[in-house]
Amino acid sequence: MxxxxxxxxxxxxxxxxxxxxxxxxxxxxxxxxxxxxxxxxxxxxxxxxxxxxxxxxxxxxxxxxxxxxxxxxxxxxxxxxxxxxxxxxxxxxxxxxxxxxxxxxxxxxxxxxxxxxxxxxxxxxxxxxxxxxxxxxxxxxxxxxxxxxxxxxxxxxxxxxxxxxxxxxxxxxxxxxxxxxxxxxxxxLDDRDWRGGISEAIKVALIKDTAFFEYIEKYADELAPPTRADEPMQHVIYECARMHVEHISRYGDPFESGSSRPLDFGHWAAHKLEALTNYELRHGEAVGIGIALDCVYAHLAGSLDQPSLERILTTFERLGFDLYIDAMEGHLDDPAHPKSLFRGLEEFREHLGGQLTVMLLATIGDAIEVHEVDYGLYKKAVSYLKERVNSKAIKSNGILGLQV
Ligand SMILES: NC(=O)c1ccc[n+]([C@@H]2O[C@H](COP(=O)([O-])OP(=O)(O)OC[C@H]3O[C@@H](n4cnc5c(N)ncnc54)[C@H](O)[C@@H]3O)[C@@H](O)[C@H]2O)c1
Ligand SMILES: [Zn+2]
The missing domain is CATH 3.40.50.1970 (Rossmann fold)
Structure with missing residues (x-):
């Protein structure tokens, strides 16, 4: 038949x-x-x-x-x-x-x-x-x-x-x-929730739209608490929402059947850090750290240049994001350990199914997909953020000590 x-x-x-x-x-x-x-x-x-x-x-x-x-x-x-x-x-x-x-x-x-x-x-x-x-x-x-x-x-x-x-x-x-x-x-909203959502706008700007990143960079001080200016925030929300909506319909995979998910740039670490901190860390805060980590990694891997990396990290810092927490450091030599940040890569792959796909920033506004990562380099990226944050003693949110 x-x-x-x-x-x-x-x-x-x-x-x-x-x-x-x-x-x-x-x-x-x-x-x-x-x-x-x-x-x-x-x-x-x-x-x-x-x-x-x-x-x-x-x-x-x-x-x-x-x-x-x-x-x-x-x-x-x-x-x-x-x-x-x-x-x-x-x-x-x-x-x-x-x-x-x-x-x-x-x-x-x-x-x-x-x-x-x-x-x-x-x-x-x-x-x-x-x-x-x-x-x-x-x-x-x-x-x-x-x-x-x-x-x-x-x-x-x-x-x-x-x-x-x-x-x-x-x-x-x-x-x-x-x-x-x-x-x-x-x-x-409290300051943490006001600030947190801006990381998703930085995410979409970094992978798709240089001018939008430049806008956020320009208005970072006005957007940051305590100023919390309404006008630039409305622009940031509108553009970010528009780009998300557009991506979902135009990218050709609205219900995510493939293994690639560009809008999850920075999210493999973010999801793991949320879980590791028992959700003490807000999603947006975790995304800020995840993006910072993936940008440092991209730089160490020879993809993103130093001035661009500096602009990205400085923008996050001016907005008041903490880019390192102690929970990032545990069990890095044992990527399979449930409390290792690196376990987040495998969990991310499992959630999407298929091949591991991580976005690697090439320049501000453009990213490429990679299917393999170098744990040694990621470990260096964690140390880079730790040293940077400690040297600047940036403790604006008081979340630095969050650990497993
Ligand atoms: N479905 C998706 O595609 C998608 C994408 C990204 C994130 N998420 C999920 O979104 C969640 C995070 O959302 P969120 O960042 O909005 O935080 P949230 O929903 O956890 O809210 C944070 C806090 O703000 C409070 N709150 C909400 N509105 C308020 C207001 N106007 N004034 C004062 N307090 C207010 C809430 O009661 C809560 O205590 C996570 O669970 C994350 O996984 C889903
Ligand atoms: Zn998100």
Whole structure:
């Protein structure tokens, strides 16, 4: 018998929208955005909010309720907004995914309703996974509230939680219906979360866009705490989000079937350092260190020139990033040791499957992929960062002592 061939393609399209005062009744953005996708009126909504956001925006729940009341013919809260813990803890315990799935069932959220998640990248990752799995997928809208989630984690197609000692082990590729970035959430971020997300912008600039790196370099002092200037930050978020969105659709591998993932430049070390520090280190901070390490390595390997390396490291330092922590040093001579930073390379390869693929910076704005690394040289790169940080006594975040 001849094989029966199945083939179809599904097209995805969503917008990343920028606004302020999202829940002011005069702001129609959310209601418009839900209307265009709705097949029933009023549209039923389940809202989940990051506890850290609620703590800093105590009127938020009331504002959301007033907004829904104002647009009562179009929108309806299925139940009181749910509040979940913010940060990595919400991805480390599967109970929160279950809580949301249960709420979807209880509140009668169906495939024409929406789950709206408001929070940092961790809450969005967890809620997106719950949305993707309940009813085999209910529509979700992301309202990111940190720099990193507005410019990177919230604008893409991935969701997930941590499991079996592995970051993002359980998850889904499930694009949102829309992403709405409201800049009014950002002033309440602590300095570490304000700064952290800038590393993702530096990442994408370094591998793709020299001019964008130069912009960040130029405004590093204004962007850094305590100044925390709004205007350059909005530009950094916009450009970074745009480049991430563009990469996902244009690079030809939105659901990451290949072994190459350029947007994970600097991430093999970052993911390992987050785990080694029990997630004391924020994702963005870890990415800063991971990029610095891979840039020093690229220089030692004869790829990146010294002046370019200096510009990159100085930009991170002016922004207040710590580029070395003690956890980097343990068990480097035993790459298979679970607490060795180098174990992160194998874990990174396993997560993607296939061949190890690491980005090596050639110049600012251009990187090449390599499939083998030299541990001896990486060890030198760790020492380079340690010596540099110790000699400058840069201890701005107080994270230097983080160790296993
Ligand atoms: N899905 C993806 O493609 C992707 C990409 C990159 C990173 N991530 C994930 O994103 C997570 C990191 O996200 P993050 O950097 O946004 O941090 P986060 O979600 O861990 O939040 C950090 C802290 O900020 C608080 N917070 C959030 N918004 C706030 C606000 N407006 N004011 C005050 N406090 C606020 C949170 O409660 C939390 O305590 C990691 O789990 C990482 O793995 C996912
Ligand atoms: Zn990242």
């Amino acid at each position: 001849d094989p029966i061939r199945q083939q179809f393609s599904v097209s995805y399209s969503y917008e990343v929208l920028f606004t302020e005062a999202l829940f002011d009744t005069g702001n129609r953005l959310l209601s418009e955005c839900l209307k265009t996708n709705a097949t029933q009126q009023p549209v039923r909504l389940l809202v989940v909010i990051d506890q850290g956001v609620v703590a800093h925006h105590p009127n938020l729940i009331e504002q959301i309720q007033a907004y829904m009341q104002h647009y009562a013919g179009e929108l309806e809260l299925a139940e009181e907004p749910l509040i979940v813990p913010g940060g990595e803890q919400v991805k480390n315990d599967p109970v929160y995914v279950y809580t949301l799935q249960e709420a979807v069932a209880r509140a009668g959220i169906d495939r024409h309703s929406f789950l709206i998640a408001i929070g940092g990248g961790a809450v969005l990752d967890m809620a997106g996974f719950a949305a993707a799995t309940a009813h085999r997928g209910v529509r979700h809208i992301r309202i990111p509230t940190t720099v990193l989630s507005q410019n990177d984690s919230g604008v893409g197609v991935k969701n997930g939680i941590n499991a079996f000692n592995s970051k993002n082990f359980l998850g889904s590729f499930a694009p949102p219906v829309a992403v709405i970035n409201d800049k009014d959430f950002l002033p309440t």
